[in-house]
Amino acid sequence: MDGVVWFGILGPLEVTASGRPVTVAGRSQRELLAVLLLRANRPVEVDFMIDSLWPGRSPPSARRQIQNSVGRLRRTLVAGGVPATTLETRRGGYLLRVLPGELDALSFARHVESGRRLAADGRADDEAARLRAALALWGGRPLAELDSPVAVAQARRLLEDRTAVLEECVALELRLGRHHEVMGDLKTLVEEHPLRERPRALLMTALHRAGRTAEALEEYRRARATFVTELGLEPGAELRDLQHAILTGALDAPPAPRADRTRPRQLLPDITDFTGREDLADRLETLLRTAGTATGVVVAAVAGQAGVGKTALATHVAHRVSASFPDGQLYVDLGGGQARPAEPVEVLARFLRALGAQGHEIPPGLEERAEQYRSAVAGLRMLVVLDNAVDEAQLRPLLPGTPGCAVLVTSRSRLAGLSGMVLVELGVLEGGQAVDLLARIVGTGRVEAEADAARDLARLCGHLPLALRIAGARLATRPDWPLAELVRRLADERRRLDELTYGDLEVRAGLSFSHARLSAASRRLFHLLGHLYAPEFASWVCAALLDTTTDGIGPLLDELVAAQLLQPSGTGRARYRLHDLVRLFARGSGSEDPRPAIARALGGWLALTERAHIAVSGGDFATLHSDAPRWTAGLPDLPADPLAWYDLERLNLMTAVHQAATAGLDELCWDLVASGYTLFLTRGHNDDWEETLRAALTCTRLAGNARGTATMLMGLGLLGTYRHDYAGAAEALEESMRLFREIGERQGLVYALGVAAHVDGMLGRYDHAVALHEEALEVHRASGDLGAEVLLLRSLGQLLVEIGRLEHARPHLERALLAGRDGDRRVHAEVLYWLGQLHLAAAEVGPAESAFKDMLAIAEDLADPREEAEARYGLGLVRLNTGALGAAAGLFRQALALNRPLGEPLTEGRIRTALGILHCRNGQPRQAIGHLTEAAGIFDTIGIPLWSGRAYRALADAREAHGDRTAAHAARKRALTLFTSVGAPEAADIAGPDADRPP
Known part of the structure; x- marks a missing residue:
């Protein structure tokens, strides 16, 4: 990321400020932000936004909703650290202002344009690096979680741009002799676009140059079969000519690799059961491959807690990119998890010997060895893997000094002191990935036979790769054990860390080493945090645990984070969390009675909850x-x-x-x-x-x-x-x-x-x-x-309105309205709702509309969908009473949509009753019957006889209009029974000498 603010649309929609995610909640706000980002730095008219968010079906309040949504979006962005000037109000619309380094789509276009300028100067290597940098910005399908027509159409366009750039890039890399490196990209392109000829031709070329001519020709046969089956056509001239060139040996051979006297190959064996981390591996691979064209040494670091799989990831990535470093690969374990870490002077001696220096040629001092090492690798394409680094001081002498080389570091620390370094934070595996790793160790059949136990085992291991490997090793050596047996053993928190030991593998050992290096104050905080139930917490919680102010808490948190014993939560704010296994270790790491500290932290949450309740109410x-x-x-x-x-x-x-x-x-x-x-x-x-x-x-x-x-x-x-x-x-x-x-x-x-x-x-x-x-x-x-x-006044007024005693209800509701103006806004909205219902029942349409509109304004300001649904339902009743059936239907459907995720049955029943009455008046009895039957079922289920009676009475009218007099009579009789059972005055409306007589 080039700037403090970063917007991402080349994948799921994301926003970060100063490296921390900004959560934009709610589909409507995310859709709105997407529209603004897709037209970044250009004014976006409100009409365009309305068409984008409600294509062909915008509500009457669309403009006000856009205005409110933009206001909420601006508050969300500013609260997350995005400058207020980023989102501007313009005449008739809005403008989201971003710099090229603040939006991935703009950065993508900038890299592509730069690469093509370099191509014009004949700098093919530099062009390839720029195109790869552009492609590295992608994180999946653009705006993947959004489904508006604008988002879908723009995602399709962006994906087409990516495909074209990827084809351009791999064609260029093929010309540079990198046929091995592009094979994966080409196979993916062919799978995604089976009818595009260009990826097929490039894949055939890469296979042939890799010595896999038979596979290249087989690829042509597959292409021909696909084209004939799907299109009824033979392949085009490019594919046919390429097949002929391969058969006749006319296709140019790949460039010869560089040969040198000493080329060390020190990487650890690749991880055969490498699982998950594909996105991170791709990101690191892309970065390391830029070493050949970068202006300096490329340095990437993988940071994470003990046992999270840093070495496994680094080793796997190093093998994937090894062909890009033909002059060799150096590896050393720097001992960051050991009592005596490796000294740089000793490591340099090992590196110099691997590069061909004889013992007498290696100088004694650190600085002299570092100078000789940098001279030895100058001009080479060398990969250096520095595993388990302690800190920046240990690393600096081991870094090459000239472009062409790349360094891959792993450490429990974040190593923020190395300028130009790209840091990758490694967390635990996802649930499915953890189970997959377990299956690779103990066997797929065994895991599938106990799928639930496997998931429980992964959870008890905290999805930590080291813990999973220990558990897997124990199971592999005990084929008679069911997975459930190990789950039972790990379920006891007091024994869990003891159970997670096998041979020289132990979860506790890595944690103990990190813990031993903490200051006394950090150790105390760590111990108390272990007794806290909260899944994540802010810094004030730590201050409460220590009964101090937050001023001195920052350094303690930084120390715990640097030791990888505490993790930033990733929610976009200064919040932290403990891994489950780390929490268990923390509980046993001290002897202080945690109860007073925990009571203080809980007292802090009580104080804040009370304040939030008062602010909302x-x-x-x-x-x-x-x-x-x-x-x-x-x-x-x-x-x-x-x-x-x-x-x-x-x-x-x-x-x-x-x-x-x-x-x-x-x-x-x-x-x-x-x-x-x-x-x-x-x-x-x-x-x-x-x-x-x-x-x-x-x-x-x-x-x-x-x-x-x-x-x-x-x-x-x-x-x-x-x-x-x-x-x-x-x-x-x-x-x-x-x-x-x-x-x-x-x-x-x-x-x-x-x-x-x-x-x-x-x-x-x-x-x-x-x-x-x-x-x-x-x-x-x-x-x-x-x-x-x-x-009480609102509740009594509601009751009296429901049973038709309007004049008794009026003073109670009016008194509640006056008394509650400065009180709980949600209760005030409910008072307005029942005043609106009173006015409607008294044929006072104007005051009813005013009450429902005031309620809607409160509901929208509170972002309370429950109250908003009720307000829109009330306004729909006003329109129904005035004969504006189209407007009423729109309001009822909006209310129904707002209520759907809430699952509020009473509200749904009322809305469907109103829709049934509306369809009946509109001469659509079939649709009316559907809504009213569903409404009656809802009211019967939740046991509200008054509203059940109203639904059945309306259903009787719909059945009558549909010509089914027998069903209408049954519904009317049911309504009469319900009204009579509760003494509702509506019984008189349908009672009479013929009420019980069948047609």
Whole structure:
């Protein structure tokens, strides 16, 4: 990357700033960014964006959505470190400004153009290097995760450009005699483009020059068969002439290799079971092959923790590029994982002897040997592999001094002090790659026979290659062991590192060496981090563990990262994580009691979660808290977007709850869940919410904590309402209210009564629901909780609107609207929704539209799809009431699309009921029946009799319009039964002397 900012579209869409990824979440924002990048440095009109994102079907609010999306995208980029001036607002549109070194597509074009200029000067080697540099920028199919027509079309164009450049490059390299190196590229090209003649001709040439003439001719026969079968044509003149030249020996021979007196070949044997890492291997190979045309020595380094496979990768890549270094390959293990690393002066003596120097010709001092070594390799094409390097001081004397040579380094350190070096960070294998490596060691059949155990084994090894090789070696020598036996042994965390030992291979040994070199402060932090459950963490967590400020934490983190005992998380921020096996080692690396430190870290998460809840809600409304201590001494400010913070910390919040429960910190545990419910709810993470509720409930019950237990039961009741499990919600709320009454917790009782009243209303128990609301309001007057008052007034107003008592509902909702203007914005949006429904039911169309529009503005600003779906549904009802059926249909479909990923059945049922009524009015009874049948099924499943009755009543009208009077009568009878069962006034609309009489 040439700049601080980097945009990638030649593969999956990516953004980095100062080397750290910037997460652009959401398909719509990624599609928008892709459109801007594809037209980088050119103004993009809003109309073009609309056509790109909604081809042929743009919503009425498309311009406002574009404006909002650009605003969110700009905030995301700036928060990630991208300069604010990168995304500019222009008249009628926007412009994304990037430099050539900040967008891979522009860098690709720049390299290709430069290569072609060099070709005009007759510099073929330099041209090939430029073209290879261009091709190295590719990371797969362009914009692979996006499917808009613009992205797909542009991806096709970019891929065509890449194919043309690759053909140009391999043709040039063939002329330079690099037929072995281009074989893989050519075979891939032929597979991807079987009907292109040029790749076939180049592959035949490469095979012939590699001494594989029979295969070259066989390739011609395959090409002819493909062309005749697919096109009904013979191959073109180029292929036919090439076949003739090969048969007659007229094809030019490859250039002769350079012959020298001493050519060392010191590489370790290639890795026969090399698995995964293909992308990294390709990247390193491409880089090393530029040594012949680079202006200086090419240096690449592979950094990673002990056992991650650095040597295996380096060895494999070195063998792949060895033909590009005809003057030899030097190798040395510098002993970075040993008590006594290799001294550079000793290594230079070995290198000089390998290059032909006699013992008496080797000078005694380091500087003299380094000078002689650089002179010996000057002008040569030499590859030097420096394995297990300790630091830059050990490496510098071993680097060649002139172009043509390349150096490949492996180290547990990042070696940032070597200028011009390209660093590759090596992580653990992916899950599938780990299982593949295991299969190569113990046999595919054995792994396939115990596929689940193989995956468990790979997971318990942390996908670490060394651990996998040890496990594989143990299994290979014990063919009588099932894989499940080793899984059982590794499942015990206390024994896992002891089990991962075989011969001279041991996971613990490599970690122990790195640990021994740490300072005392870093060792203490490392030990405490081992006891933390969080999968990743920010630097403030380390400050909490040590009970200090963040000022002195940076050097300790840098030391742990440099020792490869701590890894940057890769989320684009200053966050870190421990490998699972490293975590186990860390726990046993010290003797300090970790409990006070862990309590401080959990107290920090509680403080930040509470702040995020307040920021999202607009205040601390309808939430109980405990007296658990918060740790705030070194806590950072909450980001401007609290939901983005929550997205980053969600897994940490869940693990914090579980860790607090395990540690018996019951007050902290339940407060974490209570403070986080707004965040879980806004993002629709109901499963996470339930998991944490139940963990905290178990913890508070064991501790005899009645207040915490009642609060968690209330949370389960509230969750039940969102899941429409009203029976389960009622059971939890009954116990919650009992406990709150027993301990005299009036504020908690208000909340629980309000939720219970809502549950009764949804079940059709209207009288009881009204009574619970009145009790809750009476208790509330003593507590003075404004947030609770708004919730209760909204809930009572909703209930009264649903049962048609509009004038009773109006004062409650208007009071809730006034009282909640500065409160929880999500609750305020719900108040607006039910005011809109009240206005609609009272035929007040203008006020209804205004209420739904205000709700939509809040929902879009909160980026809350649940509330946005409800708002668009409400606006659709307004259009339906005014006869604007086309506009209504569009709004209902938008609402349905927003709700689909949420899986909210009540909302879907309501929308489908409205769509059924719309199709019936539009003279489309068949479509109406489909929507209404589905809606009725939804309401029946979740047990909401009032809405079931409404769906069946509308279905009866659709059946009647379709000419099926018998089915219409059955639906109408079902609606009457449901309305009557709950005392709904709508029963009177369909009741009459003939209501039960069949047609």
